Amino acid sequence: MIQFGQRLKVARTAKHLSQQVLADIIDKSLNTVGLYERGLRQPSLETLCLLADTLEVSCDYLLARTTVKETLKETDLSDGRLEIRISRIEHRLGMD
Secondary structure, eight states, X not given: OOOHHHHHHHHHHHTTOOHHHHHHHHTOOHHHHHHHHTTSOOOXXXXXXXXXXXXXXXXXXXXXXXXXXXXXXXXXXHTTHHHHHHHHHHHHTTOO
């Protein structure tokens, strides 16, 4: 059975992000991201949503409830979803 940690690592590496960069974006430590990927810790609901937004996959994908990844669609650009994602990431990095 595929675990959350495995899905998180696959999604992170698909985006060419290091654990440290992802940790910085979600305002967690490198150790915490490592624990998530090894299945030794589970993120809060808020962090799960932030991970999904950052990695552009669904929460269901990360939780292994589906094999379908949600990717950014052209319609996402028109309804402001991209701006919301960027704003969340900038806020977490203290860039707002």
